[in-house]
Amino acid sequence: MTTDESETRRRPVRPHTRRRFLTAAGAAGAVALAGCSAERTGDGDEGGDESGGDGSDGSDGEGDGETPTLTVATYANFIDAPSVSPGEWLKEEFESRFDAELEWATPDNEVNYYVERAASGAGVDADLYVGLTTEDLVRVDEELDGDLFAERGSVDGFDDVREGLLFDPFDRAVPFDTGYVSLVYDGTATEAPETFDGLLDEEHAGALIAQNPGGSATGRAFLLHTINRFGDGGVASDGDGEAVSGEDGDADYDYLDYWADLQANDVRVLGSWDDAYTAWSEGEAPIVVSYSTDQVFADMEGENLEEHQIRFLNDQAYANPEGMAVFADADEPELAREFMSFVLEPDVQGEIAQRNVAFPATGTAELPSDYAELAQEPADPVTFSYDELQGSVDAWVEAWERQFAGN
């Protein structure tokens, strides 16, 4: 009568498997409760038995005399990239020189993760952060009332850091490398212009691919570079008449005017660096905003360097120094400072620069003599200081967004 019966005759197995299947599904719900963890709060004791673990089963019950663990937080590419990354070498080298274990932590939201952690009262759970930018510090200081990072303290080798790279006015972050955001172009398809104004020429219509300044480091650096060049037209000053004046010396022409002209000349602003670089690699446009170390990668891949040319507009590039700082409530602040000293040593500086495909922060780094052949530095690096960015950068990005995407 019912389909059920006839079906059972034909396939005696099915209802049973189905029933078993449904029972299993019901049981799955019960398991869900098993993933919680509970720990006492308020005594600062590291007794967390976080489910899922963080690879450190030995963090509990550490007495004195045991090897201390240094937890270093950083961005994922620093320890894990398809080409090269310094993480593995640093860990081995540090552990061979110090009686300590180094553990990497790479939360997806990077510094914001620790801002959230601090704000939620969950404890920071790391000793230092490697990979801070000026903007990170500005953002952290705006968001948190307390201190996320501690003062630098004594770090050997700090005097070797190049003067122009120091970006933290409160002396917490120590620079360990720097990169430059510039144009990369395919020399077989075009000759990139020498200046910002040249990008507005008819012959470069639709030739440039940039990135979203709200979501990509290179995109934001390029936007800041245009502000440095053309001024901000008083966008960030709440109408009190104080404007960032550009190097072009024209007070009536600001970065928004320049971007309006770029947009009229068909600039493409895509999402992430990956989006832009993919489109550029496929030949959608001959010029892309990227890093001045592009040839190092191209050389690794055995590509034609003619197709990977660097252009510093007006002989400039936007510098993005990266720093490291100890968390204010680090469990191992002294060990963290030893790690910072270790990172500034000449041989380590050279290794980090090569493995992170960047430039060292110290003047004493040991680099192969031919390093500068592929990794190019601009004659005139440009960067905004902490004080210049504070209270301005959000307004700059927002004004740009509103002009560029006004529907």
Added chain:
Amino acid sequence: MSDHGDDARDADDHGGRVARLRAWTEARALTALAVLTSLTLVVAFYYPTATVLVEAVVVDGAFTLGVFADVLTDPFYFGELARLLSGEPPGVVARALLSPDRRLGIVGFTAYQAVLSTVASVALGLPAAYLLARFEFPGRKTLRSLTIVPFVLPSIMVGVGFVATFGQNGTLNAALSALGLPPVDLMFTLEAVVIAHAFYNAPLVARVTTAAWESVDASAVETARSLGAGPVRAFVDVVAPQVYPAVLTGAALTFVFTFGTFPIVLALGGFELATVEVFVYRLVRDLNYAEAAALAIVELAVSLAVLLAYLRYEARNATSTRGARPLPRRSLVPPSRSARDLLPRAGLAAYAVVAGVVFLAPIASMILASVTGGDGALTLDHYRFLVERQQTGAAFQVRPWPAIRNSLAFAGAATLLALPMGVVVAVLTTRRYRGRTLVDAAAMAPLAVSGIIVGLGLLRGLVFGVEIAGWRIAAGGAVAIVVAHAVAGYPFVVRTVSPGLSGLDRSLVESARALGASRARVIRDVELPLVWPAVVAGAAFAFAISIGEFTSTVVLATGADAYTMPVAIERFIGRRLGPATAMGVVLLVVTGLSFVVIERLGGDHRGL
């Protein structure tokens, strides 16, 4: 029922107790499951999400509607509508809306592209459903299983595939120039974004519609025909009413997905085509939570409004079915030369060409990219990279095999969890009672909330945990990921199972109840078997959602060992896309096989 009889025959005390206990638990099983489902949703979705959304109205500890008011009256977000909201007379605004230089605002534009994407997805999904439901050909079942594959691909892969297919130097232009046709420049236009959205969502429309079409009772059509209705009339009056709701299901879900779209728009369109989610992402990144939450609530309101409108329609148009013979399938080879036989097949042939360009070409381009070196020659280097990374990668680095294993384990577990959740909610929402709409809306909310906001909420609510009486209760890692995936996937189970359940003949349930079966037992032994194809389709969707999920996964993967395939793909992106595309092809193959296995496990679709 037979085992009850056995129990009674050798009823010692013990046996009697067991039987009584079983009857007692069975009688309450449905209630218990409903309570568990609600708890799961509160812990893994409502509470975490609320911790973020509340920031729109609570700033520095004080309640305020200021942030909201700012967003609602901002022409940048709401275009001409903002003027209405800020109190300008409707007449003026209406005139402005009709003028050629009207401003849509970001929200208006997002809705506009979502509507276009929905239309495109339905247009590309329907012919596929027609082909899969009405024709018989070798490999049909496998093809039906594979239709859902595009749905799980990470946006970076789709970006690569689309640039390689539709770019200036892409496959499409190469083919056009070979035919002597002028090239088309699709990249970085709204068209490219709409096609990409159709790539993602047409499979969804196709899959849902196919299931409904296969459940059309053949005898109803035969009755109509014997009463003198022509084939067209029979289709319009008998088949269409049963297929139509499924198409709308697909359309409503597509709208919600494309309204919340984010990376693909910027990758293939550019910032001129930025959607609301782009701004939510930027605001969260800059720790500007108040405005981000306000925008996310706007998104939620629009998406829920669309879903609710659709749900009201679905409730009114439940078609009654008792499940029976599906319509016989026709051969793809035309049996005669008559126009009636040739026309539909010619149409399908034309569709096959379009589908080849939109679906197969990008996927083929991805596969080709994974075997192409920096110099353009064919190479297996990128796969060699995967093997090397597996063998020599450091413990803290992402390796391919654990990613595959985790993806499958999480997706399997999430599916097993999403199924009972979805079935319970479907049962609850097929009854009629006051406030049902609210329950419906609450059940569908996981589809409508911005993924970025959910991720942030999970970080606060689960990873950092909550402090209760001096204890901090937290959850992270594999179990939390599975629960989060199940929450994201269960609405699909509800949406596929619910229409079938509400259309079931109530007398079947009533007779079973009258014979002494508990409510849970009726669901298990009577109702679910009758809507089994829909359960399998829901399972496939839940599995797909889990495999493709990224945002919540990276937030909850507190360990160094809970990463999945999409995470690995993201991690392998570098100057050369090869390694990432190779991992993408691995994902493609693994998920393709999984879908085939799921459908085989679920058995063949019979009519409802």
